[in-house]
Amino acid sequence: MTDGGPTRDVFLPVAAQPSIDTLVDFAREAEGLGYERAWVPETWGRDAVTTLTAIAERTEDIGIGTSIANVYSRSPALIGQTAATLQEVSDGRLRVGLGPSGPAVVEGWHGVEYGNPLRRTRETIDIVRLVLSGDPVEYDGDIFQLSGLRLRCDPPDTLPGIDAAGMGPKSVELAGRFADGWHALMLTREGLRDRLADLRRGAELGDRDPESLRVTLSLPCIALDERERARELARNHLAFYVGAMGTFYREALERQGYEDEAIEIASEWANGNQEAALAAISDELLDDLGIAGTPDECRERYADWESIDGVDAVSVSFPRGAEPDEISATMRALAPE
Structure with missing residues (x-):
């Protein structure tokens, strides 16, 4: 390093x-x-x-x-x-x-x-x-x-x-x-x-x-x-990766204490409920994984x-x-x- x-x-x-x-x-x-x-x-x-x-x-x-x-x-x-x-x-x-x-x-x-x-x-x-x-x-x-x-x-x-x-x-x-x-x-x-x-x-x-x-x-x-636009973009990004890109991203969140949210995001996305998947992402999770604002x-x-x-x-x-x-x-x- x-x-x-x-x-x-x-x-x-x-x-x-x-x-x-x-x-x-x-x-x-x-x-x-x-x-x-x-x-x-x-x-x-x-x-x-x-x-x-x-x-x-x-x-x-x-x-x-x-x-x-x-x-x-x-x-x-x-x-x-x-x-x-x-x-x-x-x-x-x-x-x-x-x-x-x-x-x-x-x-x-x-x-x-x-x-x-x-x-x-x-x-x-x-x-x-x-x-x-x-x-x-x-x-x-x-x-x-x-x-x-x-x-x-x-x-x-x-x-x-x-x-x-x-x-x-x-x-x-x-x-x-x-x-x-x-x-x-x-x-x-x-x-x-x-x-x-x-x-x-x-x-x-x-x-x-x-x-x-x-x-x-x-x-x-x-x-x-435009803060809300930034937050919306970040939520969409996270929901897509957890919901659409296989199990690795979901498992990564589960290991880090976000098991319930990870499962809900992936489940809602798999069922075609993208808005519900976005709603499952708390502000805490969003801010723990990146910066948007x-x-x-x-x-x-x-x-x-x-x-x-x-x-x-x-x-x-x-x-x-x-x-x-x-x-x-x-x-x-x-x-x-």
């Missing part, structure tokens, strides 16, 4: 945007505002690799990263090739975020069986490192067996860090044991502290220094003069998250329904000083 206070990153919108140019403009605005890195998600919209390439070509200094590239839709060797290429395109500004995603995306969109997510993530990290080393890739794992080839271009002079995403104890322990860092999401401040203990335990199991691992928190943020109150509450010991970067993330002007307004309101 790095010395000093955490940096401020930006997690570009997961929802569809008008164009690639819109996403590039967000990244350029973030660069001008002093954000450290622009993370690009990948679900079932524009792919992260093409988007990051466009951003890398049209920015100068801001870091770039995948958050999160899933470990099912590309082979580990292809992820390694892609990381080497993006590191070249960006002149060394890449950080790789990997994770298993969930059945809704992996099976429902990619048509790939979702199984052994922890083992697959661990083997993917291993193989990506081998590819990036430039050495022959010899690997005999439970899932992947590779032999005989090496990267056909020069490996990067500076190797990109490889982070793993996770919400549960075992997935965070895996990040501590095998990755260079951890991407945290859907966590309260207390829940984050619990998972940081899992990260440290994983580092110890891997005989690694926990202080060497980089922790990036994706924090849902929406800062608008006026610019002044969001700036004040953002500082509470930055003060958590062990967090290296707090990434400003946006509700899926936010309009481009609302995303820009939030970036400006929470820009590094």
Whole structure:
């Protein structure tokens, strides 16, 4: 973990945007505002690799990263090739975020069986490192067996860090044991502290220094003069993820003391009662998982998250329904000083 206070990153919108140019403009605005890195998600919209390439070509200094590239839709060797290429395109500004995603995306969109997510993530990290080393890739794992080839271009002079995403104890322990860092999401401040203990335990199991691992928190943020609009966007975002994106998000809330609300949100959403699902989200839950309100109150509450010991970067993330002007307004309101 790095010395000093955490940096401020930006997690570009997961929802569809008008164009690639819109996403590039967000990244350029973030660069001008002093954000450290622009993370690009990948679900079932524009792919992260093409988007990051466009951003890398049209920015100068801001870091770039995948958050999160899933470990099912590309082979580990292809992820390694892609990381080497993006590191070249960006002149060394890449950080790789990997994770298993969930059945809704992996099976429902990619048509790939979702199984052994922890083992697959661990083997993917291993193989990506081998590819990036430039050495022959010899690997005999439970899932992947590779032999005989090496990267056909020069490996990067500076190797990109490889982070793993996770919400549960075992997935965070895996990040501590095998990755260079951890991407945290859907966590309260207390829940984050619990998972940081899992990260440290994983580092110890891997005989690694926990202080060497980089922790990036994706924090849902929406800062608008119209407070109720900000709160509505945040509620919609949370209800969608708990209700529509599989069990992982619901289970994450249950572990953190919100079992009744998590079950009610998921149940109402599954039954087509979206308004009831939104109504099940208390102000306490909404504020425990992110910041939504006026610019002044969001700036004040953002500082509470930055003060958590062990967090290296707090990434400003946006509700899926936010309009481009609302995303820009939030970036400006929470820009590094």
